[in-house]
Amino acid sequence: MAVLAALGLLLPLTSCSTGGSGTRDEGPARSGPVGSTTPTADPSASPSPKSVDAVRLVKEDPKVSQAVKRDLKPCVADEYPVDVSYGNLTGASSSDVVVNVLTCGDAVGIGSYVYRPTGxxxxxxxxxxxxxxxxxxxxxxxxxxxxxxxxxxxxxxxSGEEVITYRWSSDRFAEQDRTRNNYSKTVSGASAAPDDD
Structure with a gap:
């Protein structure tokens, strides 16, 4: 009987341990002001890239063909089929701009350009x-x-894809690597039906 009584006392105590879902004694509540959660800026971090008017950049570029300029029209309202990326490719003081011009119907890339900020x-x-x-x-x-x-x-x-990697070197992009991937010719999800005898 004494053993059963001792077990009866231990069970409620273990259910309130810190690993369970019972109450826990964490000490008094904090009454002072909560510290600021605003992150401090890293002085070595690059500034956010400045957005450019990619459509205007392409249309005013004498290196862009007339065919691409002619095809660069809004797909819907004033939405042009251009993808724009910003990043450090050439070691310039601010972000380089990569512009891809696509077709409206099937989003096929018809021109890719890199613009380097200069003066x-x-x-x-x-x-x-x-x-x-x-x-x-x-x-x-x-x-x-x-x-x-x-x-x-x-x-x-x-039927496949070719991936070419370029790196900026001596004021121009030089090819570093070229990879070719051939896609499978099997029909996805299709299987031949068994013949009936």
């Missing part, structure tokens, strides 16, 4: 207008993706 303006330092093309910034490198197609295949059915 309050932007200079075109890279151009690729061989569609389909798309440029991105990857850890300080310029990465260009090009869909590959077999003869007679549709725009929605690429």
């Amino acid at each position: 309050g303006a932007y200079e075109n330092v890279f151009t690729d207008e061989q569609p389909p093309v798309y440029a991105e910034i990857d850890r300080g490198d310029l990465v260009l993706s090009k869909q590959l197609y077999e003869e007679g295949s549709s725009q929605s059915d690429p």
Whole structure:
């Protein structure tokens, strides 16, 4: 009987330990002012990139072909088919700008450009207008993706992709790496039906 009584006393005590869901004794509530949660700025961090008018940049660029300029029209209202990225590619004092011009219907890249800030303006330092093309910034490198197609295949059915990596060197982009990926030719999710005997 004494053992049962002791167990009966221990059970309520263990259910209120700090690992359970009972009450815990954390000490008195804090009454002083709560410290500021505003993060302090890191003086070595790069400033936020300044947004540019990418459409105007492309249309006023003499290095951009007339075909791309002619195709660069709003898809809906005043929404143009351009993707814009900001980052450090050329070691300039402020962010470089990567602009991809796409088609409205199927978003195929028809031109990729890199603009480097120089003296309050932007200079075109890279151009690729061989569609389909798309440029991105990857850890300080310029990465260009090009869909590959077999003869007679549709725009929605690429046979592979070529990925070219460029790095800024001696005031220009130099190719560093080229990778080709071939896509599987199997029909996704389709299987042959069994023959009926």
